Amino acid sequence: MSLSGKKITVIGAGIGGLTAAIALRARGAKVTVLEQAEAIIEVGAGIQVSPNGFAVLRALGLEDRFRQIAVQGQAVELRDYRADSLVARLDLGLLPEDQPYFFVHRADLVDILADAARAEGVKIRLLQKANTVEATDLPVVHLANGADMKADIVIGADGLHSRLRPVLNGVTAPFFTRQTAWRATIPNVIDHPNVSRVHMAPKRHMVTYPLRGGELINIVAVQERTGWAEEGWQHKDDPANLRHAFSDFGGDAKRMLAAVEDVGLWGLFRHPVAPIWHKGHTAILGDAAHPTLPFMAQGAVMAMEDSWVLTDALDQADTVEAGLAAYQARREDRVKKIVETANGNAWKYHLSFPPMRFGAHMGLRVVSKLAPKKLMQQFDWIYRHDVTKG
Numbered sequence: 001m002s003l004s005g006k007k008i009t010v011i012g013a014g015i016g017g018l019t020a021a022i023a024l025r026a027r028g029a030k031v032t033v034l035e036q037a038e039a040i041i042e043v044g045a046g047i048q049v050s051p052n053g054f055a056v057l058r059a060l061g062l063e064d065r066f067r068q069i070a071v072q073g074q075a076v077e078l079r080d081y082r083a084d085s086l087v088a089r090l091d092l093g094l095l096p097e098d099q100p101y102f103f104v105h106r107a108d109l110v111d112i113l114a115d116a117a118r119a120e121g122v123k124i125r126l127l128q129k130a131n132t133v134e135a136t137d138l139p140v141v142h143l144a145n146g147a148d149m150k151a152d153i154v155i156g157a158d159g160l161h162s163r164l165r166p167v168l169n170g171v172t173a174p175f176f177t178r179q180t181a182w183r184a185t186i187p188n189v190i191d192h193p194n195v196s197r198v199h200m201a202p203k204r205h206m207v208t209y210p211l212r213g214g215e216l217i218n219i220v221a222v223q224e225r226t227g228w229a230e231e232g233w234q235h236k237d238d239p240a241n242l243r244h245a246f247s248d249f250g251g252d253a254k255r256m257l258a259a260v261e262d263v264g265l266w267g268l269f270r271h272p273v274a275p276i277w278h279k280g281h282t283a284i285l286g287d288a289a290h291p292t293l294p295f296m297a298q299g300a301v302m303a304m305e306d307s308w309v310l311t312d313a314l315d316q317a318d319t320v321e322a323g324l325a326a327y328q329a330r331r332e333d334r335v336k337k338i339v340e341t342a343n344g345n346a347w348k349y350h351l352s353f354p355p356m357r358f359g360a361h362m363g364l365r366v367v368s369k370l371a372p373k374k375l376m377q378q379f380d381w382i383y384r385h386d387v388t389k390g
């Protein structure tokens with residue numbers, strides 16, 4: 001089915017919505033993106049873009065621009081919190097040369113996606129909040145300002161609090177994982193190498209990596225606790241609370257924590273992967289379909305993969321319905337496996353019982369030294385999957 005001239009409305013100008021807009025436009029669709037915010041401003045935070053996400057950016061012709069704004073990662077280091085000593089090292093140099101791993105500021109990534117979308121003729125309409133969607137063969141988006149928008153196809157890329165997801169699936173309540181996370185960016189006070197460091201402690205871990213040519217460091221600090229913060233990205237906290245919770249961290253970790261001046265806090269919730277991703281001529285992608293905990297750093301990357309596959313599936317199918325069904329069929333198993341892997345990951349970093357902690361760290365040290373390739377190979381199924389190659 002040719003997408004040429006098809007009127008497609010994408011709700012949400014996040015990483016998923018913008019990637020989908022560029023991909024759909026490249027196949028000839030007339031794409032409008034509706035964004036509720038008054039400007040496309042991303043909260044200040046980094047994301048890791050693994051090779052499977054980079055493959056999508058490359059296929060969309062954005063490789064050069066992306067390389068200019070991103071830091072290429074050399075390794076992932078697992079470190080013990082008190083002495084800040086190295087436990088294990090995953091050498092990202094073991095990845096094939098054409099499958100690099102990056103750290104990037106979300107705002108910079110969204111900027112290049114929005115610029116590319118506009119340059120290709122995508123209309124991005126700000127201050128357009130979708131209230132609900134009629135999920136039929138002639139879908140209509142009802143906007144909060146009272147206007148209605150008809151389209152041939154409507155894509156809900158509207159994140160965690162999607163308006164289209166409950167239309168397709170009913171309302172599902174997320175549950176609190178008893179973990180909260182602080183997020184901050186700080187100046188590069190320790191000359192952080194181009195690696196992602198996971199500082200592991202009982203019931204806590206902290207991930208740090210450099211951004212913007214090494215000018216900044218991104219910090220995500222996760223703590224297990226019973227009280228919870230409301231779900232979302234915009235909750236400010238006092239940096240003293242973060243420092244107090246991680247006060248036994250030593251070395252570079254301590255110095256980075258001392259430099260935090262501005263910090264956001266949020267509760268980590270688990271949502272089931274939506275059983276239904278499409279109905280009539282509507283579909284959901286990214287966090288709208290399958291929000292994930294951040295412990296595999298795959299949320300944005302999965303949204304990019306979805307965008308490519310959705311476009312390709314529509315392009316190859318005879319009808320919109322068949323294309324959307326093929327999209328879900330091609331994505332669902334992989335996405336579920338990644339979400340489940342992320343769900344199971346935090347406890348590995350948070351081991352509290354000293355003998356277990358000692359044993360696990362010993363094992364990691366040995367494998368890291370004697371069989372570094374083995375450590376990396378466990379992620380091949382995620383990183384070396386290239387949706388753009390079918």
Ligand SMILES: Cc1cc2nc3c(=O)[nH]c(=O)nc-3n(C[C@H](O)[C@H](O)[C@H](O)COP(=O)(O)OP(=O)(O)OC[C@H]3O[C@@H](n4cnc5c(N)ncnc54)[C@H](O)[C@@H]3O)c2cc1C
Binds near residue numbers: 015047158181297302
């Ligand atoms: C701490 C943390 C660290 C992370 N690290 C990584 C990482 O390293 N790598 C990675 O790949 N992922 C990471 N993620 C996950 C990633 O940020 C998300 O999975 C990703 O942003 C989802 O993209 P999206 O486009 O689906 O949704 P979003 O980015 O949430 O975008 C949704 C957009 O829709 C708009 N919108 C919402 N509702 C409406 C409406 N009703 N009408 C109009 N517009 C609307 C919003 O304003 C927003 O612009 C991390 C997440 C967290 C919390």
